[in-house]
Amino acid sequence: MTTDLMARRARLLGPNMPTFYDEPVHIVKGEGVWLWDADGRKYLDCYNNVPHVGHCHPHVVEAIAKQAATLNTHTRYLHDGILDYAERLTKTLGHDISQMIMVCTGSEANDIALRMAQAVTGKTGFIATDNTYHGNTATVSQLSTRRPPIGGYAGNIKLVPAPDSVRPVGGDLAGQAQAFADHVAAAIAELEAAGHGFAGMMLCPSFANEGFPALEPGFLDPTIAAIRAAGGLVLCDEVQPGFGRLGSHFWGHDWQGFAPDVVTVGKPMANGHPVAATLTRPDIMAAFRNAFGYFNTFGGNPVSCAAALATLDVIEQDNLQANALTTGHYALERMRKIKHPLKAEARGRGLFFGIEFVMHDGRPATEFAAQVVEGMRKGGVLMNRIGRNMNTLKMRPPMPFKTEHADLAMDLLEQVLADTPL
């Protein structure tokens, strides 16, 4: 069955379609933090952040079904849905971020964020870290260190070394915040010397794709100061840390303690319905909307807004941010107690946590981490790994994840770690 599906995928979707696991999982049903495969096997979902309030949450499903049966048009007609949502979402944001463009994917949201910085500054140069991912449009994908674009890398993008709590930028943890900011300042100088000028830096405040390094609030202060001093914009990609996942704060930048100019949101925003948004201050929105004509046919349609509103309802009604704090603390404590010869660091914040493994000779334990992920899948827990060397386990479950689920995952993890050859 799985073999047949893989053959059909190759035939209909082409090569290099990414899948998870040596033997990909054929999922047919979801509910809360649980997934079921075609053979009826149940998995604990410790990976998926898109079904933020839980797979197939009935409140969100009902909102989608009800609105889809009533009306689904676009924002060239007036509708309350997008306004109600914009009002409610911007209330969670400070720093005068009070306006929104609604789109369909985080990639589209970041594609707009880059143009907002261009519109405000009149410059075209951008900075990102050297192990990030902000999306898949032709423009945004150039911020990610994947394969070079046809015609070569654009000169207007500079990548700086990503923060790391095991191998810190500059060599020591105490100096990492300043060392990171120094790289950013140097990149700004290069962009200006090359004639591109500096439009802004795009960053995830929890550096999720970089391997969610253990950083303190304020880590980004020197970097933000360098960006501001150069007149650039801080483009804050909240696709992963946002909507309460970090537990202590609703937004990653609030945890870090800085004021972004533009905030982008996506994946968890409507529990899997294709919805994303770019949020900013009125002055920046006006600059963008005066510099570029922009309309998104599906963006902000009534069904998408109903799904996004219902997702906010559940986050609030079920106290999911508080749950992320409690369960995240509990899971981190359990991970800290795990003893393993290759364990370099257990870290995390809220419902985004994992363990980094390093070989005795200092090399990243990439293959070992891969085997642990496969072992967990065999044991009925879905998770994955992340970071520059893919040697860090990544757990980022739906937000209704409770301590009993953490226990189940950690019990299995202890067993898999004991069973996996070094």
Add this chain to the structure above:
Amino acid sequence: MTTDLMARRARLLGPNMPTFYDEPVHIVKGEGVWLWDADGRKYLDCYNNVPHVGHCHPHVVEAIAKQAATLNTHTRYLHDGILDYAERLTKTLGHDISQMIMVCTGSEANDIALRMAQAVTGKTGFIATDNTYHGNTATVSQLSTRRPPIGGYAGNIKLVPAPDSVRPVGGDLAGQAQAFADHVAAAIAELEAAGHGFAGMMLCPSFANEGFPALEPGFLDPTIAAIRAAGGLVLCDEVQPGFGRLGSHFWGHDWQGFAPDVVTVGKPMANGHPVAATLTRPDIMAAFRNAFGYFNTFGGNPVSCAAALATLDVIEQDNLQANALTTGHYALERMRKIKHPLKAEARGRGLFFGIEFVMHDGRPATEFAAQVVEGMRKGGVLMNRIGRNMNTLKMRPPMPFKTEHADLAMDLLEQVLADTPL
């Protein structure tokens, strides 16, 4: 109420958010070819192609509701939905176009199409017409003649004069196909001389945004020959003509009679659910997937596939392509009989039709067409205008549009034309 909503929009969404009509419509309910505003007023929808099989079609709504309640994940797990859809959709396409990438918007689909051409040719130069629209990403939006991007236009994009059945390229209708192709050949030569090389041309086979000029099948033959001779790809944007709208054929390129290398689809594909796709031959897909890492979180999720499958069901079960042919013929005949001093041409194909108006001195009757659109709206029929000078009425209703709906629209149009001052 409408004034309040406009004020809320300005406050929450910023300036320059496009709306239709002098007094924008506040739509709250849709069914079939009908829309209702907040005051309970009923409108005949002669504009919206996104609700392809009719607003809130129960079969599509049920498919969305059922799948949303069962599972909504991503293509890194295996699922039948995307494979069933790819199989079914590619069966409607010839020319060995048998593989698909599913995304969320037509913009994303076209953003991929451009990179496919780059991956195959190793070149970066593109051609489009000078009055088109293919999407809103930073890259794709450069194909559209809107405001210049920050840092100026990219040198790798050349625009050629759009075909026109009232003011033909080259001056006479008989020579327009060759004149258009000559402009394309000249643009190819410019791209090659400038060092960009020629990757491909993106075009809508019905030139919908250009004003859907009255063209014969085979019009594009000399152009396709010029593209092929230069080794470029034909990127065929079927977002508007596709899925049977033209009546005579399921795809615009089948009506024109050429073989595209890449086909993109979007808006009507899932009746308003945010779904789009890029379809191509296996050799091109392999070149793209080997040159670029690409994954789209929401693209091809089970709910999107269920919505797209259900939309195909209705197109087939309700014979909507045949209906587009019949009703389109009927509407065109009625438009041809309309007598008006400013009428330059009634034209259309299937359920995409309208009338172009020109002043006595030869200038486009832009303001007159605008007043007609407003008059129709006041009379309860929603439509709009299109073309370089926005002097052509554009009717592009949902596909269940019947002759009685055409009669209603045409009866009102005759009255509005009589009542609108020249």
